[in-house]
Amino acid sequence: xxxxxxxxxxxxxxxxxxxxxxxxxxxxxxxxxxxxxxxxxxxxxxxxxxxxxxxxxxxxxxxxxxxxxxxxxxxxxxxxxxxxxxxxxxxxxxxxxxxxxxxxxxxxxxxxxxxxxxxxxxxxxxxxxxxxxxxxxxxxxxxxxxxxxxxxxxxxxxxxxxxxxxxxxxxxxxxxxxxxxxxxxxxxxxxxxxxxxxxxxxxxxxxxxxxxxxxxxxxxxxxxxxxxxxxxxxxxxxxxxxxxxxxxxxxxxxxxxxxxxxxxxxxxx
Amino acid sequence: xxxxxxxxxxxxxxxxxxxxxxxxxxxxxxxxxxxxxxxxxxxxxxxxxxxxxxxxxxxxxxxxxxxxxxxxxxxxxxxxxxxxxxxxxxxxxxxxxxxxxxx
Numbered sequence: 028x029x030x031x032x033x034x035x036x037x038x039x040x041x042x043x044x045x046x047x048x049x050x051x052x053x054x055x056x057x058x059x060x061x062x063x064x065x066x067x068x069x070x071x072x073x074x075x076x077x078x079x080x081x082x083x084x085x086x087x088x089x090x091x092x093x094x095x096x097x098x099x100x101x102x103x104x105x106x107x108x109x110x111x112x113x114x115x116x117x118x119x120x121x122x123x124x125x126x127x128x129x130x131x132x133x134x135x136x137x138x139x140x141x142x143x144x145x146x147x148x149x150x151x152x153x154x155x156x157x158x159x160x161x162x163x164x165x166x167x168x169x170x171x172x173x174x175x176x177x178x179x180x181x182x183x184x185x186x187x188x189x190x191x192x193x194x195x196x197x198x199x200x201x202x203x204x205x206x207x208x209x210x211x212x213x214x215x216x217x218x219x220x221x222x223x224x225x226x227x228x229x230x231x232x233x234x235x236x237x238x239x240x241x242x243x244x245x246x247x248x249x250x251x252x253x254x255x256x257x258x259x260x261x262x263x264x265x266x267x268x269x270x271x272x273x274x275x276x277x278x279x280x281x282x283x284x285x286x287x288x289x290x291x292x293x294x295x296x
Numbered sequence: 297x298x299x300x301x302x303x304x305x306x307x308x309x310x311x312x313x314x315x316x317x318x319x320x321x322x323x324x325x326x327x328x329x330x331x332x333x334x335x336x337x338x339x340x341x342x343x344x345x346x347x348x349x350x351x352x353x354x355x356x357x358x359x360x361x362x363x364x365x366x367x368x369x370x371x372x373x374x375x376x377x378x379x380x381x382x383x384x385x386x387x388x389x390x391x392x393x394x395x396x397x398x399x
Contacts, residue, residue: 067366071302072319152321245363 053218061294070163070240070292073247077164080157086136095131097124097165108169109289112278114180121186123277125251126269128161147268148252151245159238162249166238169289174235176282183278186271190279193272194224203261205276219296230283236293243296250277303396305380312374312398314345314353316367316382324359340365342385347371347398348378374398 081092081104097107098115112123118130125147132143149156178184197204208214209224222229237250248256251268254276258266266273299319306313318340325337337359345353352371374380376398383393 067315067317067368069317069319069364069366071317072299072364075300075302152319 054220057218057296060296064242064294068240068292068294069245070167070238070247070294073160073163073240074167074292075164076155077160077162077167080161081164086132086138088135088137090135090137092128092131092135092161094135095127097127104165104168106169106172108166109172109174110176112176112183112186112274112281114182121180121182121274121278123251123269123274123281124162124165125158125249126274128158128165129269144268148248148255149246159247159249159252162238163247163292166289166291170291172289174231174281174284174287174289176278176285178282186275186278187282189271190275190277193276194279199262201262203263205257205261207261224280224283227283227286230280231287234280234284235287235290236295238291239293239295241295247292250280298390298392301382301392301394303380303382303394305374305378305396305398307374307376307398308370311370311372312347312378312380313370314368314380316345318365318367318382318384318392320363320365320384320386322359322361322363322365326359338386338388340384340386343367344383346381347374349381 084091093102095101096115096117097104098110098113099105099107108124111127112121114121115127115130118127120126122130129140129143132138133140143158146154146156147158149159178187194205195210197207204210206225208216208221209229212223212226214221214223222233224230224233234250237253238247240247251266251273254273255266255268258264301319302317304315320340321338322340323335323338325334327335329335339359339361340357343353343355343357344351352374353369357365378398379395380398381393381395383391385391
């Protein structure tokens, strides 16, 4: 009996380092896979389409989005994403990029709220999402720009505080919070390593690589989609696009990523 | 109509490196939809790439190429400013042509 137990202990000892090595080499292999894909990132196809949509005269009013002010003046796209979310006096609200695009599509181009929000997440060539393409284009114009999200307006500070509270708020059928998976170093879901978003380094690494082309879906996905899908996985109620909750969480993570150069649209498995 | 391609062509030493990103569903014909119906195959069949009108690559593709394909290759004899033209045709007869110059 004791011999058998000793043997089990020996086997366990022998296996433990091997298991750690296997996990490391898997992470290495995934990093290698990402590097191989980086060269021909299909996200560029969304960037091209988004740039075209940005300049086209569209909607009932036949106006181009070049009159849309993303915070740096009408039509200024370069570096705009690295400073969002921010407070917009004309909307009297803190908005992230998706919310600001919706605002411009409704106020400038004359779309109804329902039309503008109609298809936030595309599916194949039959159901392309304009919002994803526009987000890809605008964010690509911030590549290399350092994240610089301010909390100078009281509403911006309030959004950050609310985002932080939401990040740690446990709820739903599984009593989950964002922090359950993203508040500790070294966690993963299956083979996907999860960044610790409560730390500056973790938030920087995660936030600056979205939007991203998801190889497994063959689609470009935005940061709001990432939050939406995390909510689904936590069995939370559906996260409404451009809602106060979505913007607050984006604000919390974007602000924590301050100082890091923006590096997206990226590519993910 | 199909979305535009992204083409990069640059001189690396004596050869020209061409990188092409194409927007295409590349449906394999093996998948089924939510109702169990087979989704018909839909893929790029022929790819032709020319440099100033001279064919430098001609390929016949099948269903084993991924969605939104990326093609990278090198050839000799290109010079700065030469026009690279890429054309693909798919099995539905849809086609797309785009051009770039060698940088």
